[in-house]
Amino acid sequence: MDKEVPGLGSTVTIELDRTLFSAEAVLKTCHWFSKDFAFEICAREGACLSVSLTVKQASVASECVRADFISMATDFTLRERIEARTTSIRELLLAKAFAEAGVLEDSPEGVFGDPIEEEKPDGLFKILSNASG
Amino acid sequence: MRLTTTGSARNFAEGVVGRIAAHDLPQSERVHHIRLLQDCDGAIQDLTGYRGVLAYGSAPTSLPVVDRLREVLTFADGDVVVLEPNGFVRSLYRPREKHHSMFVTERCSSNCLMCSQPPKDHDDVDALTARNRELIRLMNPKPEYLTITGGEPTLLGDHLFDLLDEAKRLLPSTAIHILSNGRTLAWPQYCARIAELGHPDLSFGIPLYSDVAGDHDYVVQAKGAFDQTLSGFHQAARHGIRVEVRIVLHRLTVPRLARLAEFIFRNLPFAEHVALMGLEFVGYTARNVAELWIDPFDYQLELAAAVRFLSERGITVSIYNHQLCVLQPELWGYARKSISDWKNLYLPACEQCARREACGGLFQWAAKKHSSHIHPL
Amino acid sequence: MPRTFYPAENFAPVPNSVSLLPFRFTRLFGKELLVNEAGEYLFAPEGTVHALVSGSFAATTELYKDLKAKHFLYDDTSSPLLDILAAKIRTKFQHIYGGTKLHIFVVTLRCEHSCHYCQVSRQGAAKGEFDMSTATADRALALMFDSPAPHLTLEMQGGEPLLAFDMIRYLVPRAKAMAKERGKMLDLVVTTNLAVATDEMLQYLADEGVKVSTSLDGPAFLHNQNRPRPGNDSYERAIDGIARARKIVGVENVAALMTTTSASLDHVEEIIDEYVRQEFHTIFLRPISPYGFAVKSRKRTGYEMARFLEFYKRGLKHILEINRSGYRLAEIYTQILLTKILTPYGTGYVDLQSPAGEAWNVLVYNYDGNVFASDESRMLAEMRDNTFRLGNVHKDTRRTLLTSDAALAMFESSCNQTLVGCSDCAFQAYCGADPIFHHATQGDMYGHRPSSDFCARNMESIKHLFSYIAQDDPATMGIFWAWLTGRPLPSLEVPCA
Secondary structure, three states, X not given: OOOOOOOOOOEEXXXXXXXXXXXXXXHHHHHHHOOOEEEEEEEEOOOEEEEXXXXXXXXXXXXXXXXXXXXXXXXXXXXXXXXXXXXXXXXHHHHHHHOOOOOOXXXXXXXXXXXXXXXXXXXXXXXXXXXXX | OOOEEEOEEEOOOOOEEXXXXXXXOOHHHOOOEXXXXXXXXOOOOOOOOOOEEEEOOOOOOOOOEEEOOOOOOOOOOOOEEXXXXXXXXXXXXXXXXXXXXXXXXXOOOOOOOOOOOOOOOOOOHHHHHHHHHHHHHHOOOOOOEEEEEOOOHHHHOXXXXXXXXXXXXXXXXXXXXXXXXXXXXXXXXHXXXXXXXXXXXXXXXXXXXXXXXXXXXXXXXXXXXXXXHHHHHHHHHHOOOEEEEEEEOOOOOOOOHHHHHHHHHHHOOOOOOEEEEOOOOOHHHHOOHHHHOOOHHHHHHHHHHHHHHHHHOOOOEEEEOOOHHHOOHHHHHHEOOOOOHHHEEOOHHHHHOOOOOOOOXXXXXXXXXXXXXXXXX | OXXXXXXXXXXXXXXXXXXXXXXXXXXEOOEEEEEEOOOXXXXXXXXXXXXXXXXXXXOOOHHHHHHHHOOOEEEOOOOOOHHHHHHHHHHHOHHHOOOOOEEEEEOEOEOOOOOOOXXXXXXXXXXXXXXXXXXXXXXXXHHHHOOOOOEEEEEEEOOOHHHHHHHHHHHHHHHHHHHHHHOOEEEXXXXXXXXXXXXXXXXXXXXXXXXXEEEOOOOHHHHHHHOOOOOOOHHHHHHHHHHHHHHHHOHHHEEEEOOOOOOHHHOHHHHHHHHHHOOOOEEOOOOOOOXXXXXXXXXXXXXOHHHHHHHHHHHHXXXXXXXXXXXXXXXXXHHHHHXXXXXXXXXXXXXXXXXXXXXXXXXXXXXXXXXXXXXXXXXXXXXXXXXXXXXXXXXXXXXXXXXXXXXXXXXXXXXXXXXXXXXXXXXXXXXXOOHHHHHHHHOOOOOOHHHOHHHHHHHHHHHHHHHHHHHOOHHHHHHHXXXXXXXXXXXXXXXXX
16 A cells, blocks of 8 residues: 655655554654655644645665655654653652752661561661651 | 580689680780680689680689580681670681671561571570670771671660770771661661761662562561651661671562562662572471472573573672582572682582582581582582 | 661562663664663663653663663662762763863875875975975974873874975974973874885984874785875885884884775775784774865765775674784774773864864864864865864964864854764764764764764774674674783683583
8 A cells, every 4th residue: 555656746645544643653754754854734624734845866775655654653663652741750750860969869668677686766767767758 | 516505604703705726825915815725735824814714624813704515616826705694605817717797686576487597585685795795806807898787786776886986996908797687677767877977888789589578578477567667778878887688599589570670670789799699498497398499400491591681781690508419500600609608518428529619608507407419510 | 785686678668760861772683772871782572661751660670770770760779879870971071171181283285105095195296395394393282282181192194294204203202302491291203104204304204203104005916006196006016115114113003094095995805814814903994075176086085985884794793703813913993993882981082072072172273373173173174175174273272272163162062962973872882973074074064964974983893883882792792802901802711621
């Protein structure tokens, strides 16, 4: 179905379901195709995005423009979902990475594991817990 | 070789630590010594000035004494022993050996399935510390290398810092290696205290059994241990404390060994050494043998891959407690004669072996369980 | 009281919630390549990313354990150990700490060669016309030692620096004295074609501990074709210079770099064989920089990046064969990329740093006192493009140089984490930004990645190295690790059965 070998100036049009592909993912995909293609994006009725890619370089080799485009847009959508779930922990990680030593460090978690020491009111465990608490 | 015996104890209420004098010494030299009376010593001599007396026969004396010893120990002049009020006699230090260790407590915050020194929850720290302070004073000649072991040495709190201070003062050129589960090191204040001691040659040997918490915690039988141990590694590195990674090889650690090697390289690149150790059939191991035992011959591929992985990346690797006939020849360069002299045994098959000198032999208890592939080379 | 043993489920229960840690991915060799925030990679079966995102991942598999151990996800059964991951990230960014380490002094533009690809040199100029003055040298040294870095490198360049030997003799003792005064370590290097090197000059370099970096573009026909000089004997002089320099300065203190031209592209094996013949143990297969005179003489030295990539791949194959035969020859760019991919560490190589190392980690003090963010920026200035001129030693302090408009504009576009195309790229941790390259080739510091030669070169090189990593041939990986650790090449002996 997708064995089109586009010649210079020819256009491939791809219809994408907006509920599956965000505008951002589509734009990023267009960006990566922009060396070889000029593109036009319009919103159509029924939550559809229409992307028209026009070949601008004679050296374009891809036979499967439609398949490649959709594959890349799918991956960018996945990346968006990863980013949405990891943005705040990423910020925390980078803040920790570049903070001064000890400033943003977590205290040790968990039990000490030695029943005798845990029972002592002035034991090592209490001292360490209080100091870090 | 035995290290303990029992007898009949009199005239003292706390442990007496002293150096063995197998022959009579002039009175001016007796103060650190425990006079060992053997059968050939005949009639009662003047024992004034000795710290204590040990005898196989009866030894009437008002000094601290343990006599009528039940088993024969190979005592030699200069050995450091402790006499305990309950009649136990323990050899603590033997100058003629290469490996020396100091036992500091039976308490532990983990409960490893293969622990060779199963923990006991009674507070022995004060008594053992007093004993060990005296031991440090009496070690002669001073050892090149001393391992501090337990239980979990970091549970000593300030006592460990005191012992290390004493060692720094009295054994200034002795390298100290502490075997620890590393969990206490997760607290930066603890690492700061260790670093403050300024000991010239101190390192920690810390076990790590998997690259994931669930597997490691199961082996050490302590929830949260993996997290604390890893944090401990990192805090130690942050404070300039030298660390080494130890891995005991058995059925639970071998399957993900390659992953663990990679984990060590990427997460603990500051570790100065990785020790891959054979399973000791002692302590808890017998109880858990079904889960733990795997013939070392059967994990040679995994072991070789892990050794190759680490040494290719410039990490120093050693293999402990494996016999040469069970290891692939390419690994012989990494095998160390690591079994303490008093634990060491050779099987009948070893009599004809051309490499017996270079090989570390087996543990005493290997007589009960060892590889089916021991053969002379 | 004896303790109880608990079963495995006690320590590894089925998690109630699984959370993702930040990562990037791409599709490679029929698999998915995932790269975490600290640049650690994992090859996973197709569909893994989708399963992770849609939460349909079984927590009992070995792959789940791999993903957890490599910081791609965490769950509520154990700590995500964020401080350790943060420490790993910090290690990758070591290059941003410590201040400017490399200081390049252009002591003269005079040169007796007229290399096709040269961006800057002046032939037939009189002494003094394009030479650094002592006043400029003094100011540049003062600025250099204002850098907080505890270990500095002073690199003397040109033109041909040996033509201004008096200036070398001026700089070296003063730099050493200042290093001693400030308690810093100092490395000294001179970048020279050795054509005019006398034994007396070499002896001076040896006495003062100055290392020599020279050029060897390949066998005689190629080297001389690339680097014309009166008498057309650049190669012969270089070989003679290398021999004498090795004898006087020491073999370990003489290194060679090559420059690739259109003429070089069909001769990669011959170039490499020349390096072996001359007993060098490192070689740097790098593309020609698109700056300065090279733009003018594009016909002679212009070429497509695709041709260079073929050159690089064929070259690396040949180099690996040479290593397999027991001769150690490390390819520098490969070594840099593999350090970023395979080890916990980052790189000191400015062009592959993010934030880009220009100005941060290198400063170029031109003969006239102008200060540039990199060697390439000064070449742009020769084409009357002063975009990356930070200031002048006679007017500026270190602070005003690094907060100049030129510096700030460049810093803004120098983090690949924030650039279009790079921000999602799986290879982000292994690559850099190079705003100066993009300004020069595309007219825009931010750059257009899809048509960028920088991007094409790095992406393809990294993919190529991942093909070796995925194949995991022990002999090949053993050679790479020997390069990375400085240890001997793996033994040629087959281990006995």
